[in-house]
Amino acid sequence: MITSHAIRRAALGAATASAVVLLAACGGEKHTGAHGAPAASVTTGAHNAQDVTFAQGMIPHHQQALEMARLASGHASSAAVKALAARIEKAQDPEIRAMTGWLKSWGEEPPMAGMDHSRHDGMAGMSGMMSADDMTALEKSTGATFDKKFLTLMIAHHQGAVEMANTEKAKGRDGRATRMADDVIAAQSAEIKQMKGLLAEK
Template identity: 40%
Template sequence: MTNRRARILAIVTLALVLPLVAVVVIRAGGDSTTGTARPVSTPVATTPAASPIPTDLTVIVPGRPGESAATRPATEVRGAGATPHNALDVEFVRMMIPHHAQALEMARLAPDRAADPDIRALADRIQASQGPEMGLMRGWLQTRGLPAEVQGHDHGAMRGMQSPEAMRQLAAARGADFDRLFVRMMTEHHRGAIELATNLLTVGADLTLNEFANSVATEQTVEIDRLREVLGS
């Protein structure tokens, strides 16, 4: 499951964030005085250019996470561009970012407060997955020139979001009391994220974002089962 999620996240990251990555262009002719290749720091345009692409350019294309970059002729490279989306895709991303942020806030409390090592391990897992996912979603909005925040939206009303008082109680708890609160609150929180993600699957237009939402729903369902196992509930 972890390997499958990593592959999906790598594919989604490449599709959503590649338009933000500047590529390095190298002119094949080089410097006439030194005989060495001369770098040109101009990124490849993501829209069709008025003039043809010079045939003497090569482009270093970033690889997926864990993979090496590849060198290709400039004529073979095109920007990924922004995939078609609708208002419900945008709403999902804008809601999921603060939703993930609160999960990370809870997870960061565990190392100093949890008694059960399995709770600490789950908290580490949440940080390792949801931190990069927040960056991915911010990149999705940035690629489309959309702000992450909108006026008048009450994030606290989303399903699964914990109240400020509940967050204070969790921060004040220690040992077994923290473990019980953490399991209860994170389970509720994950159920809210699953609802947001599965709802998008029926109304979203961005197919790559739908794949990401499906990955979120699948992974957080698995984590709910693990949270239950920790306390034997």
């Protein structure tokens, strides 16, 4: 005969097992996505149109900054300018790869690979983007002339990136994109301050 005590023990065991399963399920929902982002930020529907605009605009913006930075090793005379250019390249190349991955995961088209964005008419009006004439003049300059021109153009370029990042922070939804916007604002604002100091010495 099954006693009432045994029945109560069986019921208690079942309730405990259910609680363990429930806690495990809840705990499983708290995993993080890429760059430590909450899972919700990497699932379908977690981004909005502003996130797409940010990534599609910032990729060619960064690519032009890389094009400018890569000229410094052979054209600049200032060690500080060369070091700054190397730091820009090191920071922005991985960000381009990250944003390209986001766009693909969202089912959106990344900017065309291999496009010369600095010369592309559709990009010239983007905040901080250099014109084809600006880029040609930078390529043709060397020494102290290059240093001054590079700093002047890159300050304007960074200011445009900060403006774009502020818009993303205000209107974006995806956690990875808004955190990158924070990084852009912090890093490029500091570099703007540094470049203004270097320019004042010229």
